[in-house]
């Protein structure tokens with residue numbers, strides 16, 4: 598049990614905040630945790646399940662005397678929440694967030710914060726397709742990355758303290774520049790979600806033709822798409838609207854590659870398809886060999902990728 602902050606305030610009480618709360622309790626990281634969510638139903642549910650030591654009826658009450666304030670709301674409302682709480686922050690408070698996009702959050706939040714406060718944007722790379730106060734669990738961040746953007750805060754001791762806090766929640770912490778973060782996550786998270794949303798939409802259109810066969814006989818790959826496409830619509834709307842440039846850049850490249858593959862199929866260019874899939878398989882194997890995905894089902898005994906020819 599290592600207490601890192603006396604008082605932590607969670608604003609927004611969904612998957613990410615509730616997982617932080619249970620993780621803080623597991624490791625004894627905070628003396629007291631206050632919480633606030635905009636919806637009265639969410640606050641009621643949080644009180645019923647013991648989510649937070651105190652559930653407040655306003656964000657301003659929740660942040661009073663908090664040493665750490667964590668903004669766990671959709672990316673599109675971070676700025677409005679920051680404006681509301683700013684005058685009520687404790688002297689020297691640290692503000693962080695968990696938003697999936699970083700440059701837009703910094704743009705929206707920073708101007709509202711008083712000089713005495715320190716803003717350290719963050720992003721835990723962990724989640725599920727579930728949302729709301731019941732969705733959280735203490736293990737969500739175990740052995741996952743949490744990226745911190747350090748250049749908004751001039752106090753290295755507070756960056757160290759927040760790093761220890763996330764490590765206490767089980768995460769591995771690294772620092773990254775906001776623009777770079779948005780490009781990397783555009784490739785690894787945002788574009789894949791958009792593709793999953795699209796693919797499930799296409800299947801839904803087809804379903805009308807084939808009368809439910811698409812869903813009934815869906816194999817594992819498509820089922821994974823449906824899991825991802827079940828993610829919260831508000832959260833993902835805000836991600837795309839706030840990481841516009843990187844998403845459009847990646848989608849442009851994606852479309853070019855898709856057209857090339859489409860052409861190879863139409864013209865019967867088997868060599869092109871085989872070379873392409875050989876290259877992508879090597880990437881996957883490289884990740885496994887580097888030990889970066891030990892969850893992989895094709896990670897064989899003795900730490901070697903399983904040959905499946």
Ligand SMILES: NC(=O)c1ccc[n+]([C@@H]2O[C@H](COP(=O)([O-])OP(=O)(O)OC[C@H]3O[C@@H](n4cnc5c(N)ncnc54)[C@H](O)[C@@H]3O)[C@@H](O)[C@H]2O)c1
Pocket residue numbers: 608609610611612613614633634635636639669670671672674678695696697698720721722723724725726727728729730732829832836
């Ligand atoms: N779900 C994921 O996989 C995941 C992973 C990493 C980061 N994130 C980021 O974490 C943040 C929260 O996501 P989540 O999955 O916990 O969402 P969620 O939908 O489970 O929870 C969001 C909470 O914010 C509350 N809220 C919305 N608007 C509010 C406002 N104006 N004031 C106060 N509360 C408000 C909602 O009532 C809800 O309690 C988002 O910014 C998201 O981009 C999500």
Ligand SMILES: O=C(O)C(=O)C[C@]1(C(=O)O)C=C[C@@H](O)C=C1
Pocket residue numbers: 696697721722723724725726785786787825
């Ligand atoms: O596992 C999932 O369901 C997720 O989509 C989690 C995921 C991701 O893309 O990896 C989603 C959004 C985040 O900002 C971070 C993590």
